Amino acid sequence: MDNRFKTYLNTHIHPAPLAVFRIGFGVMMLLSIVRFWRNGWIETLYVLPKFHFSYYGFSWIKPIGDYTYLIFALCGISAFLIAIGLKYRLAIIMFFLSFTYIELMDKTAYLNHYYFISVLSFLMIFLPANAYFSVDNLIKKKTYTSIPKWTVDSIKLLVGIVYIYAGLAKINSDWLFKAMPLKIWLPSKYDLPFIGNSLMQQDWFHYAMSWSGMIYDLIIPFLLITKRTRLFAFGLVVFFHVFTRVLFPIGMFPYIMILTALIFFDTDFHLRIINVFKKALRPLNVDFTALKSEVYHYRRKNLVLPIMTLFFVFQITFPFRYLLYPGELFWTEEGFRFSWRVMLMEKMGNTTFKIVDAETGQGFLVDNSDFLTSFQEKQMSFQPDFILEYAHYLGDHFKSQGHKNIQVFAESYVALNGRLSQPYIDTNTDLYKEKESFRHKNWILPFHDEIKGF
Amino acid sequence: MIKKIALVFGLILMIGCSSSDDSGNGGDGASDNFDRATLLQNLADNIIIPSYQDFGPKLTTLKASIENFVATPNQSNLETARNHWLTAYKAWQHVEMFNIGKAEALNEYYFFMNIYPVTVADIENGVSSGNYDLNTPNYHDAQGFPALDYLLFGVAEDDAGILEKFTSDPNSQGYKTYITDVINQMDNLTQQVITDWTTGYRDQFVNSSKNTATSSLNKFVNDFIFYYEKGLRANKIGIPAGVFSTSPLPDRVEGYYNSEVSKALTLEALNAVQDVFNGKAFNGTTSGASFKTYLEYLKVDRNGQNLSNIINAQFDEARTKIQALNSNFNEQVITDNTKMTTAYDALQRAVVYLKVDMVQAFNISVDYVDADGD
Numbered sequence: 104m105d106n107r108f109k110t111y112l113n114t115h116i117h118p119a120p121l122a123v124f125r126i127g128f129g130v131m132m133l134l135s136i137v138r139f140w141r142n143g144w145i146e147t148l149y150v151l152p153k154f155h156f157s158y159y160g161f162s163w164i165k166p167i168g169d170y171t172y173l174i175f176a177l178c179g180i181s182a183f184l185i186a187i188g189l190k191y192r193l194a195i196i197m198f199f200l201s202f203t204y205i206e207l208m209d210k211t212a213y214l215n216h217y218y219f220i221s222v223l224s225f226l227m228i229f230l231p232a233n234a235y236f237s238v239d240n241l242i243k244k245k246t247y248t249s250i251p252k253w254t255v256d257s258i259k260l261l262v263g264i265v266y267i268y269a270g271l272a273k274i275n276s277d278w279l280f281k282a283m284p285l286k287i288w289l290p291s292k293y294d295l296p297f298i299g300n301s302l303m304q305q306d307w308f309h310y311a312m313s314w315s316g317m318i319y320d321l322i323i324p325f326l327l328i329t330k331r332t333r334l335f336a337f338g339l340v341v342f343f344h345v346f347t348r349v350l351f352p353i354g355m356f357p358y359i360m361i362l363t364a365l366i367f368f369d370t371d372f373h374l375r376i377i378n379v380f381k382k383a384l385r386p387l388n389v390d391f392t393a394l395k396s397e398v399y400h401y402r403r404k405n406l407v408l409p410i411m412t413l414f415f416v417f418q419i420t421f422p423f424r425y426l427l428y429p430g431e432l433f434w435t436e437e438g439f440r441f442s443w444r445v446m447l448m449e450k451m452g453n454t455t456f457k458i459v460d461a462e463t464g465q466g467f468l469v470d471n472s473d474f475l476t477s478f479q480e481k482q483m484s485f486q487p488d489f490i491l492e493y494a495h496y497l498g499d500h501f502k503s504q505g506h507k508n509i510q511v512f513a514e515s516y517v518a519l520n521g522r523l524s525q526p527y528i529d530t531n532t533d534l535y536k537e538k539e540s541f542r543h544k545n546w547i548l549p550f551h552d553e554i555k556g557f
Numbered sequence: 558m559i560k561k562i563a564l565v566f567g568l569i570l571m572i573g574c575s576s577s578d579d580s581g582n583g584g585d586g587a588s589d590n591f592d593r594a595t596l597l598q599n600l601a602d603n604i605i606i607p608s609y610q611d612f613g614p615k616l617t618t619l620k621a622s623i624e625n626f627v628a629t630p631n632q633s634n635l636e637t638a639r640n641h642w643l644t645a646y647k648a649w650q651h652v653e654m655f656n657i658g659k660a661e662a663l664n665e666y667y668f669f670m671n672i673y674p675v676t677v678a679d680i681e682n683g684v685s686s687g688n689y690d691l692n693t694p695n696y697h698d699a700q701g702f703p704a705l706d707y708l709l710f711g712v713a714e715d716d717a718g719i720l721e722k723f724t725s726d727p728n729s730q731g732y733k734t735y736i737t738d739v740i741n742q743m744d745n746l747t748q749q750v751i752t753d754w755t756t757g758y759r760d761q762f763v764n765s766s767k768n769t770a771t772s773s774l775n776k777f778v779n780d781f782i783f784y785y786e787k788g789l790r791a792n793k794i795g796i797p798a799g800v801f802s803t804s805p806l807p808d809r810v811e812g813y814y815n816s817e818v819s820k821a822l823t824l825e826a827l828n829a830v831q832d833v834f835n836g837k838a839f840n841g842t843t844s845g846a847s848f849k850t851y852l853e854y855l856k857v858d859r860n861g862q863n864l865s866n867i868i869n870a871q872f873d874e875a876r877t878k879i880q881a882l883n884s885n886f887n888e889q890v891i892t893d894n895t896k897m898t899t900a901y902d903a904l905q906r907a908v909v910y911l912k913v914d915m916v917q918a919f920n921i922s923v924d925y926v927d928a929d930g931d
Contacts, residue, residue: 214929290855291920293593294767354929446930451917453909460803468801516909523859523867524913 112408115249115398118235119373120366122188124258125232126380127362129186132198132220135355136179145175148212152476154496155209156489159539164207171208177201188237192228199224210489211482215445216356219265226261226414229407230254234399236377236391246391247399257411258366261418263324268422268443270320275447275556277433278317282309283520284449285316292350319343327367340364351446428543433519434550436486437543452485452527454515456494458501461508461533469497485517485527487544494534511535522552591854592846593766593774599836599845600777601759605655607839608829609751612648616747619645623705623740627733630723632716639709643818646702650825651839654784657776658762659753667788668694669746673703674809680704684731691742700739703811708736711814768921775921778848782911785830790904793823794879797890798897805897807890819886823879831872834865848915857918864918868910875903 139145149155149166157164167174178201184194203221206213231254233239234247277283286309293299302308319339326336344357365373381391401407425438432439433448459466471480474497483489494511502509510533518524525548528534532546619641626634653667660666669691679699683689691700712732713719722732765773791801792811799805812818832839836847849865857864878900883889890897 287917287920291768294769352930356929449917449920451913453913455905465803467799467803468795470801516913518913518917521857521859521918523864524909 112251112253114252116252116255117370117374118231118247118250118399119370119377120255120368121230121232121250121258122235122237123373123376124255124363124366125188125191125227125237126186127365128223128227129182129184131355131359131362132182132202133179133186135359136175136182138355140172140175140179145172147476148478149205149208152209152479154474154479154493156211156479156483156492158207158210159488159541161207164204166208174201174204178205185232188233188239189242191233191237191239195224195227195232199228209479210440211479213440214356215440215443216353216359218441220359222418223258223261226257229410230257231399231401236380240391240394241389244394246394246396248396250399251401253411255366257415258363259324259328260415262363262366263328264415264418265443266320266324269445270317270322271557272442272444272447273313273317273320275554277520277554278313278447278556281520282306282313284447285309285312287449287521289350295349327364330369333367337364337367430543430547431550431552431554433554434517435544435547436488448520450485450517450519451481451524452515452517453524454484454490454513454528456497457512457514458497458506459510459512460506461510463508466510466512474500484515487528487547488539490515490528491534491537491539491544494537498535509535519550520554525551591851593851594763596836596846596848596851597763597766597774597777599847600833601754601762603838603841603843603845604833604836605652606754606759608648608651608655609747609754611839612645612652613747613751615641615645615648616744620740620744623736627723627737630720630733632720635709635716635720639815642702642705642709643815646812646818646822647825649702650822651829653788653826654781654830654833656780656784657773658758659750663746663749666746666750668697670701670743671703671811672697672701673706673792673811674813675699675703675707677707680707680735684735685728687731687734689735691738700742702743703813704739705736706812706814708732708739709814710816778916778919778921781830781833781848782908782916785911786908789823789826789830790901790908793819793826794886794897794901794904797886798894798901799890800898800901805890805894807887810886810890813887816885816887818884820879820882820884823886824876827872827876827879831869834868834872852915852918855918857914859914864910864914868907868915871903871907871910875900875907878903 149171150169155165178198181194181198181201184190185198199221202217202224206217206221231247231250234250236246240246273279286306289303289309289312292303295303323336323339323343326332326339329336341361344360347353348357381389422442425432425442428435428437430437433450455471456469457466458469471483475483475493483493490513494513498509498511512530512532513528513534514530515527516524517527527548529546529548534546537544537546619638622634622638622641626638649670653671656665656667663669676698679689679696683696683699689696689699709719712722723729726732762773767774769775795801797806797809810819811822831837834847835849836845838844849869852865853863859867878896882896882900883892886897
């Protein structure tokens with residue numbers, strides 16, 4: 104076994120798949136940044152809000168006013184450098200840092216696929232994605248004929264984890280036996296041509312979508328790995344992601360996943376793609392043939408392999424941290440993020456805050472729109488860590504305004520997956536006294552229902 | 558090859574669709590029979606336009622009686638103007654929530670009609686200097702029904718004093734001009750809104766039933782909830798009761814100077830809201846397509862009953878709580894504010910039902926949040 108593992112680590116393959124992946128990744132990221140910028144979201148999400156919701160322990164990461172644009176510029180430039188493979192190692196580190204910084208600035212905009220990009224770009228720091236068909240090759244006058252096979256496999260593994268965990272998360276009673284939340288979402292797509300007023304309204308279709316979504320997520324990595332089913336699987340990937348793109352506002356994510364799935368194809372396929380690129384580059388007179396060619400070997404293998412091992416151990420265990428918390432995961436959301444739980448909930452809330460003078464008992468309600476954007480208010484209203492952080496912000500704000508003996512109480516109602524809205528936060532808990540931590544928040548009221556499953 | 562695969566899936570999808578047309582007649586959740594255009598049509602033809610056509614003439618009557626009063630300021634003309642003010646103010650409660658189309662395009666029609674409390678200093682300065690511009694935001698709180706409330710009921714201690722302001726007062730001409738300008742502005746804007754509804758906007762409204770942030774269906778739902786939350790719940794009850802301030806603000810009630818109608822106006826507004834929710838024709842007994850029937854169509858059952866029943870029950874509870882209040886909220890706040898906050902709580906629970914449960918069931922965008930989802 105040990106021997107076989109060593110043999111595996113020493114197995115080499117052609118670097119073309121990783122090169123194509125690098126180019127695709129860089130281009131997609133560049134497009135994502137440009138799109139984000141053009142939509143004005145840097146302004147509306149990061150520059151305009153007075154207050155930003157931070158991740159626990161990362162409150163030092165904040166937007167930096169108009170300079171926030173520089174972070175996005177840096178991120179975009181590094182994405183471009185990654186695509187062309189110029190100063191790749193530096194570029195991917197820069198990309199990982201800037202992209203992750205952006206994601207940590209305000210958790211209001213948290214998306215699983217942003218987390219995926221952060222994780223993937225971290226992994227790519229350790230991969231020789233510039234070993235082939237890169238500007239770095241031209242500068243160093245050196246190209247590589249092979250790279251360790253595990254480098255390409257590590258991306259496949261990460262993608263596999265994402266799909267499988269997303270599939271596991273769908274094995275729950277709401278998703279499978281109530282077709283929730285698709286039963287809420289699909290009928291509202293009545294505008295779609297052709298299927299809007301027919302399929303989207305059918306009960307059986309909601310169930311069919313729920314079940315096939317779960318099965319798709321669980322088996323697609325295996326279908327992609329197996330040569331015989333690969334082409335079929337890729338067709339499924341294209342269909343599935345394009346279909347979800349039509350149904351839901353999920354931006355660039357479907358295209359990124361489609362491109363990512365190409366990593367499963369063999370070297371021939373990628374060489375053909377690179378040949379297309381080479382033809383396109385012909386007018387530039389770029390010559391890759393005159394380069395010295397070598398086999399790629401890690402210089403710091405003893406450092407990289409343990410890091411990779413730790414990385415994957417983390418990826419596999421971290422999503423299960425919710426088991427450490429009591430209560431219903433969908434209700435408390437303790438351990439919900441960073442676990443590939445995608446599109447599982449239709450959850451909305453309405454949360455109002457009362458600032459009370461502990462001595463007189465007198466108090467007043469806060470108009471949330473005085474402090475939050477509508478997007479922030481929406482996200483805050485059903486997530487306990489947002490509610491707590493905002494309560495502290497309000498307490499501090501009114502303290503600085505000269506109010507005394509401040510207590511902050513929240514009255515919150517939340518509706519989850521088609522259940523009637525019900526009280527969410529203990530109205531007798533002074534949230535200004537509660538501290539954020541990784542421990543269970545005992546001021547979240549019980550859910551009074553059960554969702555079975557992962 | 559990849560293209561072929563995509564093509565095959567496209568075909569499968571099409572086959573799936575066409576076969577569902579054949580089998581779509583039986584079983585639950587058959588094809589979408591709910592026609593949102595019918596909902597909008599019912600709103601426009603049976604509620605919105607009739608409400609405006611009720612309000613418009615009442616406002617014109619008020620205008621005539623104010624002109625009469627300005628021409629001959631005596632006790633009887635004052636009484637007539639006051640009566641017509643109340644009639645029009647009640648009718649206004651049925652249209653304030655329709656902040657869509659021309660009403661919205663006028664930079665919020667209701668800003669010029671019902672922002673209270675009035676800033677008395679602005680009115681008095683305007684009266685004495687003749688220097689004011691009702692079209693600017695600075696004068697939102699110095700015109701409309703609240704300004705008439707002040708001028709007809711509160712400009713002096715008693716009726717004799719009020720009449721004096723329009724007769725022997727050195728500024729009497731100023732008062733006459735100001736009140737005339739206020740009612741002319743109200744009438745002018747109202748006619749614009751009504752004309753727009755009856756000459757084209759109605760069709761545009763009815764035909765925009767898509768689920769997009771700018772469709773009239775989505776905007777109407779947003780406006781409806783916004784009005785209920787802000788215009789009704791907060792302005793009429795919450796703010797005077799001190800829910801949003803460290804202490805109660807009894808002078809913030811609607812119709813403060815008249816001092817007898819704040820409850821009547823609030824009840825009128827609540828009825829209007831509930832009728833829109835149920836699609837009940839204005840001044841009629843029939844009901845048509847509405848949020849209620851939409852929720853029923855979607856089978857939004859919660860705790861064993863349809864959400865529309867829960868919402869109606871909550872409206873009814875709020876009404877009972879409001880009916881228990883003094884007809885003068887100002888007095889109610891001063892004597893027993895807990896009754897006010899109880900009414901506020903009942904109204905607030907319905908905000909949650911509308912804003913969370915109903916919006917979730919319709920799955921429409923409540924605001925202009927523009928970002929990707931997961």
